[in-house]
Amino acid sequence: MEIANQIKKLKGLIIFSAPPVKKPINFEEAFIPVDALQTFLKEKSTDEEIASAASVTVYEQKFTEQIVSDFKNSNPKVRSATAEDLFNGNWSDQYKSFTNLKCPKVIVSGSHDPSVNKEYLKKVVKESSHNTSYIELENCGHYPTLERPEEMSTIINHLASDVFKLHLK
Template identity: 90%
Template sequence: MKSTFISSDDENIIVLLHGNSSSSKVFKDLKLNNSVLIPTLSGHEINENPDDNTDFSLSFYKQKLLSLINSYGKPILLAGNSLGGHIAMEIAHQIKELKGLIIFSAPPVKKPINFEEAFLPVEALQTFLKENSTDEEIVSAASVTVYEQKFTEQIVNDFKNSNPKVRSATAEDLFNGNWSDQHKSFINLKCPKVIVSGSNDPSVNKEYLKKVVQESSHNTSYIELENCGHYPTLELPEEMSTIINQLARDVFKPHLQ
C-alpha cells in the first residue's frame, strides 16, 4: 500500500482515506494546517497491481492501514470519504493515538447492514460494485455522484484507473456480512466526531445521519454542505479545509500547549 506524507512543523497528523474506485486526487485542493498522511488503497492506482490474486478485501485494507498509521506514533485525526469513511470506522478504535474522527458520505451502518435505513436506492451507483461495466455505465454513475458535472471527469478517470476486482471485493464484503457494527463503534467512540454530508449526495440518507448524531456519545456534530454531492473534498475543498482544520485545532490543542 503506497502513501503520501506531507510534513509540517507540528507532530500531529491528519490521515485522509479515499473511497472505492477513487484516489488521493479527491483531496488535492485541500489546504490543511497539519502534517497529512494520504494512503492509496491497493488497487486504486493504474498499473499498481497485476491481474493476479492480490487481496482487496476490507480485512486486508484494515490490517495495512493500522500498521501504517500506528507506525508513526503521533496524535491522529482520521478522515474518510465513502468507503474510506467506512474503513475509518472499522479501524478507529484500534488507532493508538486517535484524537478525532470525521467521516463524509459514509453512514455508520449496523450489523447486519441496514441498507434501507442508511442508504438511498440509486440503480446507477451499483456500477461501483460491479467488476465489469461499460463506459456508458461508468459515466452515468459518476455523473450521479456530483452536484456540478465538471467533476465527473475526475470520478471517471479514478474509476478507470482502479482495478475492477476492487469493486467485486467490496461487494463481496458487503453482501457476506464482513463489515462490523460501525454504528455501535461510532456512537461509542470517545473522541470528537464530525459527520459531513453533501446536500445532493444521492446515496446517503441524511435523516439517518442526524439520528446517529443524536444517539452518539461524546462530542458529535453533523454538517450538511449545500450544492455538494458524494465527494465534498473534491467539490467544496475550501469548505472542507475549514471543517477539517477546525476539528484539528480542537482535538490537537492539548498537544500544542
C-alpha cells in the first residue's frame, strides 16, 4: 500500500487484513483494539503472549501453530520499527492513495478478523474512485491467505482476469 501510488502502470490492487489508514493515523476509526495483538508490535514477547496473540487472530485454531512459528521466525526489530513508525506518524496517507488510485481495487477481510473495523473498510470502498469492491470471507480471521487460500486464489485470479483481459485476446 505504501508504494502503490508510485507504480506508474498499476493494473489492480488487492489488500487484506490492513485497512488503508489516514495521516495522522486514524487508529480508532480503522481498527478494533485488542490487547493481545500488541504482541505483534513488541520486540520481545513471552511464549504465552505469542500463543495468545496467535490464537486471537485466527478463526480456526488449527492455524495457531503456523502463526506462532512465523512470529518466532520473524525479525523482532521489524516489529519494533513498525510500532515506532506507527506511533510517530511515519506512514503515508494510505487512505488518500488508495481511494484515488485509478485501477480496480479489492479489499478482503475475514468475517472473524478481530482487529480491523469492517465498517471502516466499507466506507473506504464507498469513498474510492474507480472500481473498488469489498469481500468478506466467512469463517476467517486475520489471515485469509492462510485460512482461506482457495478463496484468495479465486479473488486474485478474478482481478487478474479483469485487469488483463485486453492483453489476453
